[in-house]
Amino acid sequence: MTVQAPPVRPESRSDAGVPGNSRTIPRHGRLTPYLFLAPFAVLFIGFVLVPAIFGLWVSLHDYNYLLPGQPWVGLQNYLDLFTPGSRDSGDFWHSMLATGIFTVLSVPFLIVCPLGVALLLNRAFRGRSFFRAVFFAPYVLGVSVVGLLFRFLLDPNIGLVNSYLGHAIPWTTDVPWAWVSLVAMTVWWTLGFNAIIYLAGLQEISPELYEAAEVDGASRWDQFRNVTLPGLRPVVAFVTTVTLLASANMFGQAFLVTKGAPANETRTAIMYIASTGLGSNRQGMAAAMSYILAIILIGISALNLRLSRRREAS
Amino acid sequence: MSTLTTTTRRKPWTPGRVLFWLTLIVLTVIFVAPLLWMVSTSFKTNEDATALPLSWLPRPFTTDAYKTVLTASSATPVLRWFLNSLLVAVANSVLVVTVDALAAYALARLRFRGQKFAFGTVVATLFVPPFVFLIPNFLIVSKLGWLDSLWALIIPSAGGAFGVFFLRQFFSSLPVDLEEAALIEGANQWQIFTRIVLPLARPALATLTVLSFLTNWNDFLWPVYVLFSAEHQTLPAGLSTLQSSATTNYPLAMAGAVVASVPVLILFVAAQRHVIQSVTHSGLKG
Numbered sequence: 247m248t249v250q251a252p253p254v255r256p257e258s259r260s261d262a263g264v265p266g267n268s269r270t271i272p273r274h275g276r277l278t279p280y281l282f283l284a285p286f287a288v289l290f291i292g293f294v295l296v297p298a299i300f301g302l303w304v305s306l307h308d309y310n311y312l313l314p315g316q317p318w319v320g321l322q323n324y325l326d327l328f329t330p331g332s333r334d335s336g337d338f339w340h341s342m343l344a345t346g347i348f349t350v351l352s353v354p355f356l357i358v359c360p361l362g363v364a365l366l367l368n369r370a371f372r373g374r375s376f377f378r379a380v381f382f383a384p385y386v387l388g389v390s391v392v393g394l395l396f397r398f399l400l401d402p403n404i405g406l407v408n409s410y411l412g413h414a415i416p417w418t419t420d421v422p423w424a425w426v427s428l429v430a431m432t433v434w435w436t437l438g439f440n441a442i443i444y445l446a447g448l449q450e451i452s453p454e455l456y457e458a459a460e461v462d463g464a465s466r467w468d469q470f471r472n473v474t475l476p477g478l479r480p481v482v483a484f485v486t487t488v489t490l491l492a493s494a495n496m497f498g499q500a501f502l503v504t505k506g507a508p509a510n511e512t513r514t515a516i517m518y519i520a521s522t523g524l525g526s527n528r529q530g531m532a533a534a535m536s537y538i539l540a541i542i543l544i545g546i547s548a549l550n551l552r553l554s555r556r557r558e559a560s
Numbered sequence: 561m562s563t564l565t566t567t568t569r570r571k572p573w574t575p576g577r578v579l580f581w582l583t584l585i586v587l588t589v590i591f592v593a594p595l596l597w598m599v600s601t602s603f604k605t606n607e608d609a610t611a612l613p614l615s616w617l618p619r620p621f622t623t624d625a626y627k628t629v630l631t632a633s634s635a636t637p638v639l640r641w642f643l644n645s646l647l648v649a650v651a652n653s654v655l656v657v658t659v660d661a662l663a664a665y666a667l668a669r670l671r672f673r674g675q676k677f678a679f680g681t682v683v684a685t686l687f688v689p690p691f692v693f694l695i696p697n698f699l700i701v702s703k704l705g706w707l708d709s710l711w712a713l714i715i716p717s718a719g720g721a722f723g724v725f726f727l728r729q730f731f732s733s734l735p736v737d738l739e740e741a742a743l744i745e746g747a748n749q750w751q752i753f754t755r756i757v758l759p760l761a762r763p764a765l766a767t768l769t770v771l772s773f774l775t776n777w778n779d780f781l782w783p784v785y786v787l788f789s790a791e792h793q794t795l796p797a798g799l800s801t802l803q804s805s806a807t808t809n810y811p812l813a814m815a816g817a818v819v820a821s822v823p824v825l826i827l828f829v830a831a832q833r834h835v836i837q838s839v840t841h842s843g844l845k846g
Contacts, residue, residue: 274749279672282753286663286724293719294685297696304696311699366584377584379832380591386828386835388778390796391817394803395598398810404610406597434591439839446840495691498780502800516691516781523695524785533695540689 301533309530316530323534334522338535340510341518345539348500348514349493352429356489357482360437364444365474378445382438389435393502396431400503424504424512431499436492440485447481448474483554487547494543515539595821602626602815609810625815638816640791641798645777646823648713648794653772655718657765664727665753669739679728682721694781701786708788717776723768726841730764731757763834770831771838777824795820 305323307316326332327339367378384392399406400417408415417427455473464472475482497516500506506513519539523532571577596616601609602625604618629638666672667679697716706712734757742752758765783797793801799820802813828835 273743274670276672278749279666279670279675282662282666282670282749283678286659286719289659289715289719290682290685290721290724291719293697293700293716294693294721295681297693297700298685298688300700301692301696304699309699311702363587366580366587369580371580375832377588378836379829380588382836383595383825383828384591386774386778386824387821388796388824389780390778390799391820394799394813394817395594397803398601398808398814399594399597404612404614404810406614409612409614434594442836442839491689495689501781501784502803519691520694520781520785524698529695529699536691536695540692543689544687 302537304529305531305533305537307530309533310527311529312527319530323531324538326531327534327538334531334535337510338515338518341513341515342539344500344510344512345494345496345515347425348428348496348512349490351425352432352493352496353486353489355429355433356436356440356493357486359433360440360485361444361478361482363437363441364448365470367441367445368448378438378442381441384435385438387435389498390502392431392435393498396427396434396499397503400427418504419507421508421511424507427503428496428499428512431503432493432496435499440489443485444478444481447478451477479554479558483551483558486554487550490550491543491547494539494546598814598817598821601811602818604811606809606811625809625811626819629812629815629819635790636798636802636812636816637791638795638798638819641793641795642819642823644710644792645794645796645820648710649773649776651714652718652776653769655714656720656723656772657769659718660723660727660768661758661761661765662753663724664731665757667724667728668731669736669757670749682724685721686725698786707786708792710792710794712786713776713779713783713794717779717782723772726768727761727764730761734760763837766831767834767838767841770827770834773827774824774835 306318306320308319308322309316327335329335363381367374367381397418400408402408402414402416402419405417407417415423417423451474455477456469459469459473495516496514497520500512500514501517504512506517515535519532519535522535523529600616600618603621603623605620605622605624608615608619628634629636631637631639667675667682701707701712701716704711706715738756738760739752742756747755778796779794780796780800783794784800787793787797790798790801795816799813799816802808802816
């Protein structure tokens with residue numbers, strides 16, 4: 247219990263300056279820091295920095311890694327994606343729409359349901375850590391297990407869900423049911439993750455605030471509105487950003503459960519990028535798509551951050 | 561019996577308390593029932609799993625699905641995938657913790673030219689959505705000859721910046737006094753790193769190890785596209801092939817899912833504090 251990790255601190259002791267006398271001691275040779283950095287630097291440069299630039303270069307080519315030549319096309323891939331009627335623009339923007347629909351449908355549930363569970367778990371009761379573990383457990387299973395399991399549970403003919411409902415609802419093959427399935431399984435899978443973050447935030451709120459509210463005769467609901475919610479505001483902003491990004495990155499659930507059905511209605515942007523770039527080996531076009539999606543996502547999270555900052559300031 | 565009555569007496573069953581426990585129990589059923597169904601189906605025959613009305617208990621109880629799935633010669637060598645996953649996740653998390661701890665120490669404690677720039681670059685990449693690296697890394701991995709090889713799952717993801725950032729913040733929060741004293745005694749930086757800083761940072765190192773293991777064990781999109789042959793699959797990629805055929809054998813698929821779940825659930829129960837802490841930390845990072 248003594249090993250509680252301290253929270254991330256903005257200032258670091260070594261940056262803040264070492265006491266004067268230690269400066270006379272030779273702390274380390276000039277090469278030492280670079281030796282410590284080298285192994286990570288090789289991996290970081292090779293698989294993060296170089297790819298970020300190399301991807302841009304790829305997106306400016308008609309790139310297929312199996313062919314000998316990779317002709318330069320300039321901005322053609324990007325222009326094609328913005329030209330209605332071109333080979334990819336229809337499918338690409340349709341997949342972006344699918345990602346958008348999933349994000350808009352799932353994010354509210356992924357923000358509210360975990361908050362409810364966190365409020366339940368924030369009370370003092372027996373077996374609290376057991377229930378915390380139960381609600382978090384699906385998250386450690388990973389999308390492949392969860393996808394396989396829900397494909398089975400939601401099977402129109404032999405699925406457990408329809409057998410209880412007594413109706414043959416096409417959970418995986420028709421809209422809007424497919425969206426309901428994808429959102430519900432995502433909530434089941436990742437609820438615990440957001441709940442844990444909320445729970446940490448709830449425990450940061452000073453109990454004195456609740457005591458003061460109780461003295462003033464505030465009801466449970468008043469306390470929630472006037473103490474809990476304002477205290478959680480930065481945590482809610484963080485959870486919203488992370489959840490938005492996670493939903494916009496959705497791949498496994500649709501890949502495994504609906505396979506994009508019906509007729510590519512639930513094929514998400516990541517699914518389309520992956521199948522264009524890695525399935526059909528049109529890496530140039532897929533790279534262009536991923537930069538467009540990335541710019542949109544970075545824009546949305548910057549906007550979200552600014553909005554929550556402004557709300558905090560007011 | 562007597563303890564039961566005293567607790568009951570201490571806490572009366574108010575309507576609020578009844579509602580609280582009712583909600584908790586309903587939620588627990590929603591979270592546990594699908595997992596029980598998975599386990600139950602894995603012990604069924606295929607006829608039983610698809611026969612209506614559905615039954616929660618296997619009739620007859622059979623371990624055939626596990627026998628098929630764990631036989632190396634079958635078309636679905638789940639045991640092989642399991643070992644691949646284990647090898648990849650262990651190798652990757654050891655690599656991540658080693659290189660990240662070294663780099664984080666340099667960024668937190670040593671001084672060199674370009675230090676601020678290096679740390680700034682590392683942090684900046686945390687804001688780039690991961691799918692941006694998908695296509696270029698696929699091409700880089702193919703140039704390295706790692707397509708359809710487990711190297712593609714062990715090495716590239718170790719370039720990620722999160723662990724360096726996480727450990728750098730932890731190292732920076734440790735008191736410098738011990739290190740100062742060791743310096744005066746003539747210890748070099750390697751000795752300070754291995755004998756003072758690493759032992760103090762054990763909880764953070766454990767958290768990062770568990771997090772890397774889980775992330776790698778569950779990684780899905782990347783292995784689906786970089787691994788081709790049946791014997792090179794990891795569990796998540798292999799499992800997805802179990803249900804791609806029109807006639808899914810659900811007991812087989814569920815047995816595979818159980819095999820994939822048990823190690824992470826054990827790890828989760830054993831290292832719950834670290835898992836929960838890693839989530840809380842990713843929360844504090846914002």
